[in-house]
Amino acid sequence: MSLPEPNRIIMTTATKPKKIYFREQFGxxxxxxxxxxxxxxxxxxxxxxxxxxxxxxxxxxxxxxxxxxxxxxxYPQDLLIVGILFILAAFVLFYVTRLYGRVWCGYTxxxxxxxxxxxxxxxxxxxxxxxxxxxxxxxxxxxxxxxxxxxxxxxxxxxxxxxxxxxxxxxxxxxxxxxxxxxxxxxxxxxxxxxxxxxxxxxxxxxKDKMCLHMCPYARFQAVLFDKATKLVTYNAARGESRGLRKRNQIKPDGLGDCVDCNLCVDVCPVGIDIRNGLQYECINCGLCVDACDSVMGKFNYANGLIKYSSLVTSPNRWKQHLSYGAVTFITLLMLIFWGIYRNDFEIDVSRDRNALYRVNYSGEVENTYTIKLLNKSQQAKSFAISLPANSEFVLNDPSVINLPSGHSAIQVVSIVTNKRVGRKKIAIQITDLSNQKIETVYTQFYTPKQ
Known part of the structure; x- marks a missing residue:
């Protein structure tokens, strides 16, 4: 059997039986x-x-x-926060994978x-x-x-x-x-x-393990996230080879390494691989083989760590990865904070009457009609007042207060009038949450005949 070079990671596919009978291990x-x-x-x-x-x-x-x-x-209008949370989770997962491999698979x-x-x-x-x-x-x-x-x-x-x-x-x-x-x-x-x-x-x-081997995409693209500084479960071939059976309390025979070839690292593996053949994509970094090997090393009075979490090199530029992943994570967290600060617990939608741009009433004033939809996204009943800014040259007919229970919506039709001929002008409609006096301003268009 050809052996892997010391500490070298080799992506191979193990030949596995139909059913894996793995041993229970503590450590x-x-x-x-x-x-x-x-x-x-x-x-x-x-x-x-x-x-x-x-x-x-x-x-x-x-x-x-x-x-x-x-x-x-x-609500569906808050779908952005779900996307941000998934982005944050993805970057954290990629960062942890870059540092410690598939510990998500093995532990959580x-x-x-x-x-x-x-x-x-x-x-x-x-x-x-x-x-x-x-x-x-x-x-x-x-x-x-x-x-x-x-x-x-x-x-x-x-x-x-x-x-x-x-x-x-x-x-x-x-x-x-x-x-x-x-x-x-x-x-x-x-x-x-x-x-x-x-x-x-x-x-x-x-x-069982077939889900990790054949159905989970994470196993397939994990190698893209690894580098030589990633800590993975690795067999130290330079120390362990040549492997061979021996008795306890016996002086290590000449030509043999620390591996006693007990096969316990294979017996405890839930995906049935031999880590001594190098890293296979099936490995979920669960550490079962590490605990099993350390228990055997203790019985033979050998040092622990023949199989351990280790990296091929200690990268001097590791700080760049910490900085890049940290910056992306920090930016995503800032997005969450800004969303929380600027999120309203009510939703407003203003639409104009589509049947006519405007109409002239009996007083000679130009009137535009708007449909205002309000959604109370909070968990308490709220009251909302519809108004125009104090310095507005327009007038809101019949200002009203809308009472909304938690999670309910309402539709209010309002009309705004003016005695001026402005053609088309942008106007502001204010919705005031009377519980905390928070004002939300929505902009729309007002149409009149041209002078």
Missing amino acids: YFQSIRRKLSIALIFIFVLLPFVRYQSHAAFNIDVTAQKIHFFSITL CPQTIWMLIFSWVEKRIEGSHHHSKALDKAELSIEKVIKKGAKHGIWLLVAFLTACTFMSYFVPVDVLYSNLFNFDDYFLVQNWILFFTACTYINAGWV
């Missing part, structure tokens, strides 16, 4: 991953139950086209978290990876049926609870769970729950 990096996974799962499960001012703190109302997030309600990706949850259930019922493999090869028996039935039953239960939790982001939890088994009025929601249950069960229980 420093797995402790970090488990704590992160538990924290993220708790946030995912508990967030729909958090209440804010008598409603769900976070809820996506598809029917009303609203997103509630604590005191903020987003939902596919990885749920795959490892399902694998944990499988090991509790079927035993170790060797027992699971033997059970799959065994003839059909009562024991096999019971174990397989229990495993898939718990998998389906976890998938069902996951689907219910996911749907609770779209349907308030009190409504969701009180009507879950109401087959007359809740058919659509039940179908979505069944759909997401099937997706979770198939992805985490059956597809």
